[in-house]
Amino acid sequence: LPTAIVGAMFCGLFGMIASVGLSNLQFVDLNDSRNLFIIGFAFFMGLSVPFWAKGGWIFADVGAGYPEGFLPPTVQLPINWEASAGIAGRTIAEILTTIAATGMAVAAIIGMVLDNIIPGTRESRGLTYWEKMAEPD
Secondary structure, eight states, rough: OOOOHHHHHHHHHHHHHHHHHHHHGGGSSSSHHHHHHOOOOOOOOOOOOOOHEEEESSSSOOOOOOOOOOOSSSSSOOOHHHHHHHHHHHHHHHHHHHHTTTTTHHHHHHHHHHHHHHHHHHHTTTHHHHHHHHHHH
């Protein structure tokens, strides 16, 4: 297949996946500033943290590096994971780097954490609808 066709298919496919995911927000009160903050902050972090994480912020030689035009992170943790924890430390560093370099994972984790630690009513969080759907008929 030509590259342009594959690109168009990816745009359509991932656009549909994103819209189906966002359709779950129809039961959330989007007039509540709490929910708007959580959604906006999670999206922003999901877009920005992966660029930072790909610079190898956990382990010096883990990460694909920055694309042309991007600078590496100014603050890196110079931790020698192998010396402190052996091969398990390197494995943990690779796992953390992979998660932090995946925008969807970052956004999901931050969104779930913020949704559970910032106080909000069950109605504004959309939980009453899902509880009704989970009850047997």
